[in-house]
Amino acid sequence: MSVTFHVPQDAAALAVGADAVAEAIRIEAGKRGIAARIIRNGSRGMLWLEPLVEVATPEGRMAFGPVEAEDVPALFDAGMAEGRGGLGPTEEIPFLKAQTRFTFARCGVIAPLSLSDYAAMDGWKGLARAITLPPAEIVDEVTRSGLRGRGGAGFPTGIKWKTVLEAKADRKYIVANADEGDSGTFADRMLMEGDPFHLIEGMAIAGMAVGATHGYLYTRSEYPHAIAVMEAAIGLARDAGFLGPSVMGSGRAFDMEIRTGAGAYVCGEETALLESIEGKRGQVRAKPPLPAHEGLFGRPTVINNILSLTAVPFILDKGAAAYAEVGFGRSRGTMPIQLAGNLRHGGLFEVGFGITLGELVNEIGGGTMTGRPVKAVQVGGPLGAYFPPALFDTPFDYEAFTKAGGLIGHGGVVVFDDTVDMVQQARFAMDFCAVESCGKCTPCRIGSTRGVETIDKIAAGRDVAANLQLVEDLCETMKFGSLCALGGFTPYPVLSALHHFPDDFVARQTAQAAE
Amino acid sequence: MTARDSIDLERLGAIIAAHGHMPGPTLPTLHAIQEAFGFIPEAAIQMIADAENRSRAEIHGVVTFYHDFRQAPAGRHVVKVCRAEACQAMGGEAVAKRISSRLGLDFGETAADGGVTLENVYCLGLCATAPSAMVDERLCGRLTPDKAERIVAETLS
Ligand SMILES: Cc1cc2nc3c(=O)[nH]c(=O)nc-3n(C[C@H](O)[C@H](O)[C@H](O)COP(=O)(O)O)c2cc1C
Ligand code: SF4
Ligand code: FES
Ligand code: FES
Numbered sequence: 001m002s003v004t005f006h007v008p009q010d011a012a013a014l015a016v017g018a019d020a021v022a023e024a025i026r027i028e029a030g031k032r033g034i035a036a037r038i039i040r041n042g043s044r045g046m047l048w049l050e051p052l053v054e055v056a057t058p059e060g061r062m063a064f065g066p067v068e069a070e071d072v073p074a075l076f077d078a079g080m081a082e083g084r085g086g087l088g089p090t091e092e093i094p095f096l097k098a099q100t101r102f103t104f105a106r107c108g109v110i111a112p113l114s115l116s117d118y119a120a121m122d123g124w125k126g127l128a129r130a131i132t133l134p135p136a137e138i139v140d141e142v143t144r145s146g147l148r149g150r151g152g153a154g155f156p157t158g159i160k161w162k163t164v165l166e167a168k169a170d171r172k173y174i175v176a177n178a179d180e181g182d183s184g185t186f187a188d189r190m191l192m193e194g195d196p197f198h199l200i201e202g203m204a205i206a207g208m209a210v211g212a213t214h215g216y217l218y219t220r221s222e223y224p225h226a227i228a229v230m231e232a233a234i235g236l237a238r239d240a241g242f243l244g245p246s247v248m249g250s251g252r253a254f255d256m257e258i259r260t261g262a263g264a265y266v267c268g269e270e271t272a273l274l275e276s277i278e279g280k281r282g283q284v285r286a287k288p289p290l291p292a293h294e295g296l297f298g299r300p301t302v303i304n305n306i307l308s309l310t311a312v313p314f315i316l317d318k319g320a321a322a323y324a325e326v327g328f329g330r331s332r333g334t335m336p337i338q339l340a341g342n343l344r345h346g347g348l349f350e351v352g353f354g355i356t357l358g359e360l361v362n363e364i365g366g367g368t369m370t371g372r373p374v375k376a377v378q379v380g381g382p383l384g385a386y387f388p389p390a391l392f393d394t395p396f397d398y399e400a401f402t403k404a405g406g407l408i409g410h411g412g413v414v415v416f417d418d419t420v421d422m423v424q425q426a427r428f429a430m431d432f433c434a435v436e437s438c439g440k441c442t443p444c445r446i447g448s449t450r451g452v453e454t455i456d457k458i459a460a461g462r463d464v465a466a467n468l469q470l471v472e473d474l475c476e477t478m479k480f481g482s483l484c485a486l487g488g489f490t491p492y493p494v495l496s497a498l499h500h501f502p503d504d505f506v507a508r509q510t511a512q513a514a515e
Numbered sequence: 516m517t518a519r520d521s522i523d524l525e526r527l528g529a530i531i532a533a534h535g536h537m538p539g540p541t542l543p544t545l546h547a548i549q550e551a552f553g554f555i556p557e558a559a560i561q562m563i564a565d566a567e568n569r570s571r572a573e574i575h576g577v578v579t580f581y582h583d584f585r586q587a588p589a590g591r592h593v594v595k596v597c598r599a600e601a602c603q604a605m606g607g608e609a610v611a612k613r614i615s616s617r618l619g620l621d622f623g624e625t626a627a628d629g630g631v632t633l634e635n636v637y638c639l640g641l642c643a644t645a646p647s648a649m650v651d652e653r654l655c656g657r658l659t660p661d662k663a664e665r666i667v668a669e670t671l672s
Contacts, residue, residue, distance in 0.1 A: 011640065011654055012640075012641045012643065012644045012656060014654050015639075015641050015644055015654035015655055015656030015657075016644050016656045016657055047643035048643065048644075050644060181637065181638060183599035183600040183601050183602075184600060184601045184638075184642045185638075185642070186640040186641065186642055189640040221546075221583050222636060222638070222639055222640065222649075223640060224652075259539075259542065259543070260542070260543075260546060261542075261581075261583075262542060262545070262546070262581035262582070262583035263582035263636075264580065265637065276542060277539050278538075278539045278541075279539045279540060279541025279542060279567070279577065280541075280573075280577060281577055281580040282580060282581070297538060297539070338642070338643070339643065340601040340604075340642035340643045340645065341600065341601040341604035341605060341645065342604040342605055343643070346642070346644070348643075369605070382599070382600065412601075412642070414600045414604055414642070415604060416603075416604045417604075420603075420604065425600075425603075428600070432637070
């Protein structure tokens with residue numbers, strides 16, 4: 001008997017023992033005379049179930065998880081090799097079934113480095129269409145899809161591309177931003193590890209659209225597994241003619257390489273990132289000029305988050321209307337939302353915009369892992385606001401989050417239970433800004449350090465009212481006097497903690513008065 | 516003999532030369548040097564400056580800007596503990612404390628015998644299987660203080 005097992009090689013699966021599980025399956029199958037074929041796929045994104053083993057059966061793939069290596073013999077006894085005794089069909093698991101997977105359709109399904117798997121699930125179709133179109137029509141398709149940047153700012157991707165297309169230059173660049181430094185986010189990482197050709201296809205389409213022949217993928221040194229998969233994929237794609245002097249035989253050239261950051265959060269900011277590729281300190285550039293006019297090495301440059309770039313193959317293949325049909329208000333298409341922190345069901349949930357924060361946390365995420373009440377949810381990474389349950393009716397939408405005093409950023413949702421101390425969270429936000437500041441503007445560099453000191457005084461119960469006012473004033477100065485969103489948005493987590501959870505701060509005053 | 520005296524300048528020069536053809540060679544060069552030597556030797560700064568026709572101060576500025584680049588060798592083992600929000604939400608600070616007390620080191624310190632370095636990291640992208648750490652090349656998720664202590668002990672033994 002021959003059986004195909006899927007055991008993810010995604011970094012999160014590895015962190016909870018996937019390699020040992022794969023080895024245990026190999027050994028157990030051997031003992032039982034079963035010819036096991038073990039495919040190391042990416043993750044399906046149901047991270048609370050990792051390591052999630054799937055067994056191929058005539059009825060489809062059956063899921064088992066979370067599997068520990070020592071469980072494997074018992075699982076075989078219970079019929080695992082025939083697909084019995086687990087969670088049933090993977091695709092029927094409610095967390096997966098409730099999603100609209102445009103970008104993550106293949107992630108976790110295919111063997112990441114299999115060109116034939118990729119092609120069998122719509123791979124290269126977007127690029128195949130793009131090479132038949134004049135550049136302006138590719139750009140137009142992206143514009144009509146309503147796609148907005150998934151890296152944080154939500155700027156319309158089509159408009160950015162149009163600017164670069166119209167710029168005159170001897171050379172143009174595509175830069176894929178996979179610096180993913182926000183806590184609570186891992187979509188870029190999952191995609192690179194689980195579906196690497198997809199990013200290559202997205203970048204190649206961008207190249208065709210604006211007339212750029214070279215691309216850089218900038219990612220973090222904290223992601224060694226993603227880097228290894230992408231390196232391998234680029235080589236395979238080049239050998240197969242999807243990259244190189246004549247992309248898919250089009251006569252149009254596009255090639256790409258990887259650049260690795262060196263542990264600086266601010267290098268996710270687009271101009272700091274360009275400085276970093278150029279070999280400089282990762283300091284933010286003043287705009288103008290926009291990167292679209294004068295970007296990498298002074299040339300017109302498209303810089304996009306990789307979730308923006310990987311939305312594009314679908315748009316080219318299925319059409320702008322198919323993408324724009326899903327969504328909410330001016331937020332069109334899907335967002336790969338990342339549910340993290342203290343949740344029962346943490347993972348990647350791709351869905352059309354408009355789902356509420358409360359649905360995400362309580363229904364999809366299943367509430368807290370600890371079983372305690374939710375107190376605060378930070379959305380959008382370290383520069384995002386903390387939301388109280390009172391704001392759980394906020395729909396996931398760029399405008400609605402701005403209106404509620406927050407941002408969706410790169411789609412990270414981090415849940416805290418009622419043991420969290422919001423004074424410490426506000427302090428952390430200021431401290432993170434102080435540590436990661438590129439040093440170019442005073443409000444960010446000095447203001448954040450003063451912020452940490454002032455919050456420490458509040459935590460110690462010293463002059464609480466006056467120091468709270470001082471924090472408010474510092475935040476105002478940072479908001480309006482900072483060149484980029486590191487200094488400019490750090491006030492979001494700080495002020496939201498202050499305004500939505502005043503009891504935590506006032507408690508310090510009471511404690512002091514009681515002394 | 517200190518690590519500084521034993522730097523193989525020829526090897527250093529070869530690494531720098533190997534990256535000379537790239538546009539923006541500085542970060543790839545520094546990564547390759549750190550990979551080979553475990554840190555960025557003082558001598559490398561002038562050599563890179565010469566190769567790239569930039570000032571020594573400029574290259575020094577680059578090396579010190581990025582948290583990854585070390586100016587002194589790390590311990591034989593490196594333990595990086597995630598201190599960012601998703602890990603905090605799952606008890607990451609208790610894990611961090613336990614590792615720190617077990618090693619007798621503060622974050623950012625290297626043991627006197629050069630056995631181990633303890634560092635912070637701000638997100639490993641393992642935020643749904645938090646709290647997380649990276650012990651040498653090994654990724655660790657769903658840590659508890661006890662589990663973390665066990666992994667650290669295994670690594671150091
Ligand atoms: C401090 C800071 C960090 C950022 N980090 C990232 C990041 O890791 N990934 C990303 O795509 N965008 C990041 N951005 C946003 C980028 O500056 C830029 O808006 C984005 O790459 C544009 O691509 P998009 O239009 O596809 O979103 C960051 C911005 C700031 C201010
Ligand atoms: S706000 Fe901070 S990180 Fe941004 S440019 Fe100014 S100093 Fe640099
Ligand atoms: S360095 Fe520009 S404000 Fe001081
Ligand atoms: S916050 Fe710790 S791994 Fe992301």
